[in-house]
Each structure stands twice: as C-alpha cells, then as structure tokens.
Amino acid sequence: MSDISASDSPYEANMGDYFALLKPRVMSLVVFTGLVGLLVAPVPVHPFIGFVAILCIAVGAGASGALNMWWDADIDARMRRTAGRPIPSGRVAPGEALGIGMALSGFAVVLLALATNFLAAFLLLFTIFFYAVVYSMWLKRATPQNIVIGGAAGAFPPMIGWAVATGGVSVESVLMFALIFMWTPPHFWALALFVKSDYGNAGIPMLTETHGRDSTRRHILVYTLLLVPVAIGLGFTSIGGPVYLAIAVWMNAWFLKGAFDIWRRDDAACEGDKHKVEIKVFKVSLYYLFAHFGALLVEAALRLYGIGGWSWL
Template structure:
C-alpha cells in the first residue's frame, strides 16, 4: 500500500503542518480563475441584466464550486501527482496536507456552493453547478482520466459549463446562446491540452495516464489538434452571428482563429526531431496563444453586449 493510500485509509496527518496557502492551492486557483472569468461573462452577456449583489454572490458560489472540484481532484489524484514532475510539489503528495482533510474540504465546499447558489440565485444554476462538480470529480478524475485517451475531450465539458451556470444564475434558463459558450470552450479544450501534452509527454507516460500522446503517439496528437482547431473556428464564427456577437465579434474571431489555425498547422507539420531541436517552441507557443484566445474571445462578447452599437 502506498503512503497516499495509507493516509486515505487511516486519516493520519502528514509530517509538515499545512498553512492557508496549501489549502488555497488545493482549490486549483488557476482553474478557478478561468471558471470565474467565463461564468462572469455568461452572467454579463445574458439578457435582462442582474442585480450587482446577486451577480457578485453568484460568482462567489461558482468560484467555491470550482475550488471544490479542484480539492476533490487533488485528493483522488494524489498517487499520480507524486509521480509527475510538475505536480509532485502539490500539497498532498508533498506531505503538507492530509488526504482526508482535502476530501473534507472538497465535500464541504461542494455542498455549500450548490446550496447557496440555489438559495441566492436559482436552482437551475445550482443544478448545473452540482453537475459540473460531479462531472469533474467523478466522471473525469475517477474514470476518464485513467482509462481512456478521450479523457481530455469528454472531460473538457467540466471546464466548459461555467459560462452557462453564470447565464442560468442571471436568467434561470439555458438557451442556445449559453450552450454556444459551452461549445466554444469544449472545442477549445482538446487542442489547448494536447499542445501542453506534447511537451510534457514524459510526465504522463510515467504516471500511466492514457493521454493521446501516450496511447496514439505525437503525430496523431498533432493531427487531432489541427482537426479540433478547425472545429473551434467553426463554432467561434457561428457564435459571432448569434445574439452573442456582432461585427466586432466576427472581426476578432477571424483574427484569433487565423492565428490559432496557423499555430495548429505549424504544429501538425512538425516531427519529434523538430520539437526537440527548438525545445517545443511551436507547441508552447500554441499553448500560450490558446490562453489569450479564450480570454480575448470571451471579452469581446462582453464588449459587444455593452456598447450601444454592438450586435447585429
């Protein structure tokens, strides 16, 4: 039995005393910030507007729900986190937080966030928040991540739901436009993470995680990243022609997708020798651009909704 399994079974505390920063890291603040941003966009672009206090509290509960997902994921993934170079310093594998404490925090925040979102906003938004936590902690972390190369594709839905939750918190509904926001993130997630996987392949291989790079090789990963980038461009441009978008959104989408597709095309044409020669410069470039892409695309939705001449 591994040390992590022993801690989970016995509930024994780790040797090093945990601080507030360690518990904050359990919530995966980077992932939380992405969820908060996209949820805020969903809330702001939803029709009818929302009271500032209701909007602020809704975003708070969504943020805590995202943090709950992160804590539950770190609890379950402690065994593989201690194998991977980029995760072995996380609070549980490093011995600063007991697994049982992480599990308790995740469950507490899950119940708190869903209940309070239901009471302060509406139960449609609360349902989707609860479903998102379940999807990320159970469907993705406990099942997909360790069993199939589809983990990034299907599991990407967990990160795609926050804008719809924000929209539902403002309106109580989930119309086509809210699902288009979900679709945009869903299509964005595979090429985003496959670009990352191409330059951290050894980590996933040692942890026996069936990422596409491990199960099908780097060439197939590059091909799939290009295919999904094309799909992303289609969804992005379609969204620009709905009530979400307008001329400004269309112009920004064309530029963003043009650069994204150029990066995916360049990555597809590469070989392992090319990647090693320049330390995966193209893969790292596409990964970084994908972050800017999502921020800029969602920001233009807000601008389009705010300006008097926005929209079609």
C-alpha cells in the first residue's frame, strides 16, 4: 500500500473524518449484540466492568473499520459508493488510518484483558484479526463467498460479551454467533440484487458479479433455510423462552416467505416492479437481528422477576 502524506491533501482532516474511519453504523450493531451477550449471561457483571467491556468491543470494532479502510483504499477510490470515504477523498492519509487502527486495537484488547479476562480479550483480538486480515486482505478479493466467511467477524461480539460475564463459551453464545453468521449472507445479497454496484469494476468478486442474479437468489433461499433452525433453536436454550420463540417464529416466517418470493422471480419481474420484493426483504432483514436480540433482552428482564424462560413449565 502506498502512503500519502497529510501535506499531499488540499483538505485538513477533522474529528468527523477520523470518526468515519471507525464505521460507526457497523459499530452500532456490534455494540448492541455485544451488550445483549453480556446482559443475558447467567453471571452478573458490575456495571462499571460492563461499561468498560462494551467500550472495548466498540473500540475494537472501530479499529477493524480503520484497518479495513486502510487496506481497501485502492478499491474504495474506484467505487462510487466509497469514493467519498476519508482516505480515497484525501482527507486522511493511509498511514494515519493504519496507525489509528493499530493503536485502537492494542488499547481495546489490553484493556479488556485487564478489566475482564483473557478469553474475552483473545476473542476480541481474533475478531479484529479476522476482519482486517482474513476478510479484508484475503477473502474479499479472492472468493464470491467473501460475505459468507467474512460474516464471522460481525458475529463474535455477543460471544465476547458472554465471555466477559462467564469467562467461557457455551451453546448459548455459539448459537448467538451462528444467528448473526447465518443472517449476514441473505441480508447483504438481498441488498446486492437491487443496488447498482461497481464491485466488478473494482475487481471484487461479489456473488452477483461472478455467478449472476439467479444464482444469488438461490443462495438467499438456501442460507435463509439454514438460518431458521438456528434462530428457533436459540429459543429452547437457557436464555430463550416463549417471548423469544414467538418473535423468532414470526420473524423467520416473514423472512423465509420473502426468500421464497425472491427465489421465484427473474430479472424481468425485478425490473418491472423496480425490485419491490427485494427491497422489502432487505428492510425485513434490518429488523431481524434487532428483534431477536431484543427478545433475548426481554427474556432476561423477565427472569429477574422469576417469570422468564421455560422455568414456569
């Protein structure tokens, strides 16, 4: 990667530019799922320790974003959607982004280890490594399954939150991980079907570019079918319950119907109604994770009063 000195740019970076390096929209989902993983765990955590843990998860996610933008600066400059990011637009030098990403990574991992435990810190370190190196430097440019495998990076936060509280890994934290992991492909592929992207021009082998839209529709259906039992199964663990199960059944029936509707369509139908179905399914996917993890929080709150989960049966 070539470096660019700050003096080469006609702009002077401000705090907003540096904050944009951290991908705050992605960070918000990471913080929410990590917080849920911490709060639904069976071991209580001191509020201050919990705050520090969530701060470290957020900072680690931001560090991953900065490292991703540093590495992807060349392709970001070739795509309309990303050309305005701080590095390709010249507002932040690549070396600055690399330095910020490395510094924040070290800060988040070390602080989490000192404040909680080494397992949680290791999981955070592995998450940063997976997103910055495995996904950004390798998978993204190498395979159309980049979203599938790379989705693991966004799936670790609830597992980290659980490890902060319990010091371990359990079936509950694995299923929370799997829920996000299996949701990621149909979520992004639904978007890819109706957004005119320039990934092909940038040399990124997204599924819609390499295998076409019909194959992408089939992939959405297959991954949604695999997602449903994971989401439903979580309802029968110690952190699930009737409230979660009811919401999971409803959301998964809604999402699965949308996947079937997409699978039955062709390009002519999509162009005819301006991708009405694909847009609807993508919007459903935006609510999907928040509904499931929000329901887990409701179950945890009910358990405080002795009425949550399946203990009443």
